[in-house]
Amino acid sequence: MIDGFLVALGFLTRIPVPSRVFADPAGRARSLAWYPMVGALIGMLLFAMAWLLPQGRPLLSAAVLLCAWVFLTGALHLDGLADSADAWVGGMGDRARTLEIMKDPRSGPAGVTVVVLVLLLKFAAMASLSQWSLLWLAPLVARMSLTMAFLCTPYVRSGGMGSGLADAPRAACAAMLCAGAACCVLTGWFGVIALACSGIVFVLWRRACMRRLGGITGDTAGALTEINEAVVLIAISLMS
Template sequence: MLKRHYHALVLAFQFLTRIPVYKVFSIANTVPTPQVSGKALLYYPVVGAAIGGWVVLLPAALNHFGILVGPQLQAALVLVFWVWITGGLHLDGLADSADAWLGGFGDKQRTLDLMKDPTCGPSAVVVLVLTLLLKWLALSEVIHFAQTAASWWWLMLVMVPVLARLQAMVLVVHTPYVRGEGLGTQLKNQVQAKWVWFWVMILVTLMLYQTIALSSAMLATSALGYALMRRLMMQRIDGWTGDTAGASIEVTELLLLLVMAVSVSVDL
């Protein structure tokens, strides 16, 4: 049992990041069973915490050593690293979903077919550019404020990728998988819903302990964003796919960064 969970944790990092775990952990070179593939979903928030930790490391280190680099440049470097460490996986899902939603004309099968198309249309390009631009601007505000704010502000930034992957976990558990076979089938069939509530309680408690106002705003935004995105998926394709799950992660991260950026001016 422990070996399965250990393999699932390593598999979650293999799937969601570019971290070369196969060079460190020999089990990463073992073909996972369907049970292990399903359990990997349980560790998505852990992967999010690792990504968040690396995201805050650069600006925090620069601030600690007194290296005078503007917040705009720091945000750009952080965003480049953020995209690199995830391999652009979720951005790819966002691009495919954008093309499919705008080009599907409300038809389920056409939307699903477009998501399989490897080419990137103008809709995808526009959505990707706007998403990265807004992320960069929001990160600039967050980093600039965090350099003079309390230490818990960095923790809130770490929670951005954590909450984004938690909502993907909720999406998989509580939403039908559209395609008949694939990794999504294993995730849907194996995961247990009780783990969702375990992660929700742990993260909510941790966040509210640090700051009630900002945490409440971030949690409410994450929940509302999830509800709206799930509704769109159910209306258009009657469920989720890997592309829409990836898109939901990107959108959630963007919304949470915007909430943090706005909170700077309203003093949450």
């Protein structure tokens, strides 16, 4: 059980874990259920940092927190966002070409532009957030949508980083239900709105991926996470 958590933690963050856990296929399969917990951990670490930062300087605090957020996750999902943007624009509606562009490690103008815009939206939303205690909602809900994506969407790359993650669906579903309940119980309507916004983003992005690719890849999953975080941050900032 603990190996699944360590795999999820090591994959989704830069927090060091024993390398042996990645060699266990069972731990990899169980890791999907721990994605929401890792999202909650990221959120609580960001909240703790926000609490330590000087009050009354929202722009500075938002900039520091955003840098910490990117460092903590290793820009993993930002890379997927950039690759997805380049592939969606350059693929011209063609599935094979879209998948080919995603393999290119270089980032084109579309990828760079989208990453900058998403980071700008996150920065502005955090600078406008009046309650730092709500910050944990964004990474948690975004990784809930990541779990859902692997559970209910075909993975189109055989042997890719996301293959085999949905081999323990019951545990993953239970984890999502617990995480969703925690959001609503602990934050009330903020949690409800965050889940609703995340659900809308998930449905729209899944539909786009199914139409273009017939499923998801690791890059499109990363893009889903980043877009979800930005939308949830904007929603709770407007509410607060």
